[in-house]
Amino acid sequence: MRYVFFNHQGRAVLGVRTADGVKVLGEETLESLLERGVDLVTYGANAQGPSVEIGEQDYLPLMRKPGKIICVGLNYADHTKESPYAQPDYPTLFPRFNSSLTAHNKPLVRPKVSDTLDYEGEMAVILKSGGRHIPKDQALEHVAGYALFNEGSVRDYQFKSPQWTVGKNFDDTGAFGPDLVTADELPAGGKGLLLETRVNGKIVQSANTQDMLFDVATVISTLSEAVTLQAGDVIVSGTPAGVGFGMNPKVYLKPGDVVEVSIEGIGKLVNPVIDEA
Template sequence: MRYVHFMYQGQATLGVRTEAGVRVLGHEPLEALLKRGVDLATYGAEAAGPVVEVGEHDYLPLLREPGKIVCVGLNYADHTKESPYAQPDYPTLFPRFNSSLIGHNQPLVRPKVSDTLDYEGEMAVVLKSGGRHIAKADALKHVAGYALFNEGSVREYQFKSPQWTVGKNFDDTGAFGPDLVTADELPEGGKGLLLQTKVNGKVVQSVNTSDMLFDVATIISTLSQAVTLGAGDVIVSGTPAGVGFGMNPKVYLKAGDVVEVSIEGIGSLVNPVVDEA
């Protein structure tokens, strides 16, 4: 089942994709369904709302008010090699704020204060449940589904201090969507899928999700040692080599560029780049 969040008749609306279009479910956000313990596959299959066509610019970030958004850095060895860091033996975790999120076809905004906006194509994991001290063997039972994420990073600000948080949280730099694909429709743990990022149609990142150093189950289990996870939390699982920062000379995004992140079996997330007004 594929869930989407979009504007319809002036309201934020949840729907599921069908062969005929998107079937309207109503205005209850996806995270509310997850917190109620709704089985997404069954709920979407039994939906009886109208089928509509979603306008190109009507998509919203998948979750209206996600719980925690936790990103994983340096989770592909090839990306670590192009960074100024040694490969860690523990997941590099940092937060992303809801205020940074945008939807499919919405613009990534290059901020006034820096010209170092960079792309990071990633697979996002949305949780349907959680807890503390989750065993790795049980971790995937807590996954509702998988989605696309472009973890836009303002590199100048990311590297101003040892903590990356500011550079990872500029407004309108985190693209999320358009579809949440339920876990039953993808390989266990989202493994074995081709992830690619294109800038202006050119492939700049290409990797198999099986190459993650810390897989989804490991990340969930490790994070839960410290943090109580819950329904509607999001884990952004890391980006491979090929970012603009790693090129020589460095190549950053500019107004007029178009970034597309795709993952086999999940779809494509497209965002144009604009300068902050």
């Protein structure tokens, strides 16, 4: 089952993709459905709304206000090698804020204060339940589905301090969507899927989700040692090598560029780049 969030007749609505288009489910958000414990596969299969087509500019971020967005850094060994860091033996975790989110086909915005906006193609994991001290062998039972994420990073601000949070949270730099693909449609833990990022049609990142150093189950279990995970939380699972920061010379995004993130079985997330007004 594939869920999308979009504008329809002046309303923000949730929909589910079918062979005939997208069935409108109503104005309840994914966050609300998950918090209520709704089974997304059953709910989508029973959809009775009208079928519509989504305009290219009508997509909204897949979720408006996830309870938590937790990102995993340095989760592919080849990406760590192109960074200024040694490979950690514990997941590198940091938050993203809802205010940083943008949607499929909407711009990634290069801020006025920097010309170092970079891309990071990643797989996002959306939870349907949570708790504390979740055993690794039970962790995937808490996954509702998977989505695409472009974890746009303003590099000079990321490295102004030992904490990366500011550089990872500029407005309109975290592209999220367009679809949530329910976990039953993908391999367990989203493993074994080709992840690619293109800039202006050129492949700049190409890896397999199998190569993550800390897989989805490990990250969920590790996080739950400290944090109470909840339905609707999002984990952004890390990016492979090929970011602009790792190139010599460095190559950052500029207005007019188009970034595409794709993952086998999930789809494609496309964002043009503009300058902040």
